[in-house]
Amino acid sequence: SQTIHQWPAxxxxxxxxxxxxxxxxxxxxxxxxxxxxxAAGRGLQLLFYSVGIGQISSEVPQNLSxxxxxxxxxxxxxxxxxxxxxxFYLCAWSVYNNEQFFGPGTRLTVL
Amino acid sequence: AQxxxxxxxxxxxxxxxxxxxxxxxxxxxxxxxxxYVQYPNQGLQLLLKYTSAATLVKGINGFEAEFKKSETSxxxxxxxxxxxxxxxxxxxxxxxLNNNDMRFGAGTRLTVKP
Numbered sequence: 001s002q003t004i005h006q007w008p009a010x011x012x013x014x015x016x017x018x019x020x021x022x023x024x025x026x027x028x029x030x031x032x033x034x035x036x037x038x039a040a041g042r043g044l045q046l047l048f049y050s051v052g053i054g055q056i057s058s059e060v061p062q063n064l065s066x067x068x069x070x071x072x073x074x075x076x077x078x079x080x081x082x083x084x085x086x087x088f089y090l091c092a093w094s095v096y097n098n099e100q101f102f103g104p105g106t107r108l109t110v111l
Numbered sequence: 112a113q114x115x116x117x118x119x120x121x122x123x124x125x126x127x128x129x130x131x132x133x134x135x136x137x138x139x140x141x142x143x144x145x146x147y148v149q150y151p152n153q154g155l156q157l158l159l160k161y162t163s164a165a166t167l168v169k170g171i172n173g174f175e176a177e178f179k180k181s182e183t184s185x186x187x188x189x190x191x192x193x194x195x196x197x198x199x200x201x202x203x204x205x206x207x208l209n210n211n212d213m214r215f216g217a218g219t220r221l222t223v224k225p
Contacts, residue, residue: 032211034211042217042218043201043215043216043217043218044155044201044215046213046214049211051211057211088152090154090155092154092155098160098162099145099157099160100213101157102147102154102155102156103154104153104154105152105153105154107152
């Protein structure tokens with residue numbers, strides 16, 4: 001069966017520090033991969049999606065970036081965090097234009 | 112482009128009462144529609160999905176939703192609420208054959224009173 005992992009589960013970082021969040025999927029090949037951010041009391045905002053290795057589409061302009069170095073690995077990064085980057089970050093995968101399956105999420109607090 | 116509107120950011124029901132969470136969608140192409148549930152500090156779990164087959168869709172945990180094209184609605188219901196149903200619920204829409212463009216509603220927090 002397929003599983004999706006995210007780490008770390010929680011993270012507290014100072015403003016201006018770098019960020020690296022990792023997401024890996026097991027049990028499937030060539031999935032579509034997604035990064036979402038969920039701010040307090042708000043819905044999900046799609047940040048990036050990828051349909052293959054090295055292929056990244058950005059939905060919103062921001063100081064975040066994403067990379068897909070391997071088929072089942074998706075990384076969310078920032079060179080300098082802002083206070084507004086705080087939130088709950090969710091990775092998801094899908095195949096065959098069907099539903100998306102979500103990871104457990106990373107709670108990021110920027111102080 | 113697609114969008115969804117969830118009516119009511121908070122819904123409170125008594126245990127055993129009917130649960131009704133409202134979702135209206137907008138889509139210029141045939142939509143796929145989804146309901147997800149999120150428990151605190153967890154990811155989203157799929158409850159059910161509509162993908163142009165039967166208009167009444169049954170999901171997990173006793174939930175169901177009906178696709179009504181004329182009303183552009185996809186409301187989520189459960190006949191009898193249980194304490195364990197307390198969570199946040201998200202409606203989502205994507206275009207047929209393109210779920211890279213999935214859009215989520217703002218969510219509805221369901222509280223179940225004993």
